[in-house]
Amino acid sequence: MASPDQIAAQILSTKSLSVSPNWLNTFLSSGLAQRNVPLSALAKTAIFRLLASDIKESLSKHRSCVLPVDVYDPMVQERCLQGSIPVQVLDIEDIGTSLWSQIEAIERVERGEAIRGREIVRTIAVDEDPEAAESNPTNNGPVAGANASGSSGSGPHRLILQDAGGTVVTGVEIQRMDGVSVEKLAIGAKLLLRNPTVARGMVLLTPGCATVLGGKIETWDTPWRQGRKARLLEKTGGLEAE
Template sequence: MANAEQIAAQILSTKSLCVSSSWLNTFLASSQRNVPASALTKTALFRVLASDIRQSLATNPTSLFPIDISDPAVQERRIPGPIPVQVLDIEDIGTSLWSQVEAIERVERGEAIRGREIVRTVNVGDDNEGTENESSNNTGAAGAPSASGSSGSGPHRLILQDANGTKAVAIEMQCIEGISLEKLPIGAKILLRNATVARGMVLLNPNCYTLLGGKIEALDKPWKEGRKARLLQRIDSMGSEAN
């Protein structure tokens, strides 16, 4: 059975994650004995990616955001990293709020968008499913919202949190594979290297961004369930301000 130092070294070398020794000792104490070292390391990594990094990762100055990262008075700076962070929120700022609400409601009705068609899922048996297609001139071309209620087109705005609990706003400056409402769960872990921070916002591009994966189920599920209500609340707030 691998010891804590071996597992920590392996995760650090492969994922640049410095696992807390106390967290790792607790993990090992609850693990079965006589488990191969490789399997134990994979399980530990899976648990880290599903955890709150404020509890599972050790901290040092180079792996954390600057305390004043959100200061808009700082015109531009670069944070070398690598800095592991977790996603607390994601928003498609390239799609209107109403379009996002309508996409969610299509999903609630059992519909999805495929190109210029509405595809409705219907049950044809206990173990089989079929689809019913309806042509639509109002759904837009390819790239319209999918079954999850997101076009994935972006750009996206993220709220990121480091292992010390410091939060920062991040903006997708270039299209990044894996950043979309349907692909990036709340609690997903990201590694930032040589990221530029301008006026308090982290500017994301493929060169500074590495998706490690994972999610925090206790955060992801309520976030998804409450998304429509949050969008409607924002629309109401905009209407109130206009009046």
């Protein structure tokens, strides 16, 4: 039977995540460890559940694994944090696309439309029979680049991040990062920061200092997406787009 220390070491070596002993003991009490599951498979299951968990409960709060409590201090011009620090996504915003463009993109998705070049084309409607749609020669089908979030994912993006100790900081994408977009990055997803630079209280996100580990907290992500259009409208003063 795999020991907690063995599993913790496996998770640390593969994902650089220091798991909380209490969380790990709870995971092992589920009975998986008693089923003669190989250590590698057990560690993979633990990692999957870690990525779907609130890291304030599942990861170590040792000071080497968390952000400085004053990380968001705008009076500090620039500093480099040392070590690997896991964080989870509380919010993501496409700051490279206008609010109205994002609202209109969401509304096109709601109407079952998408953009192809300069044309607006019809995709499968919400209540439409997929088989009937396939046989309809006027249906252009899904278009590359269209998605249910109503965002092209062009970026750059601003993220609200939280560490295992509960400290919250803003991260700004200053170089394009794979996997970072409103559509691809779920709320509750985990990122691993490695020696990141913090300038005026904001973490500067680049492929060299931030790795997307993935994951999602369903109870956070679903309401966030359902309320996204309303939040965008609120920022514009609540006026409907023409």
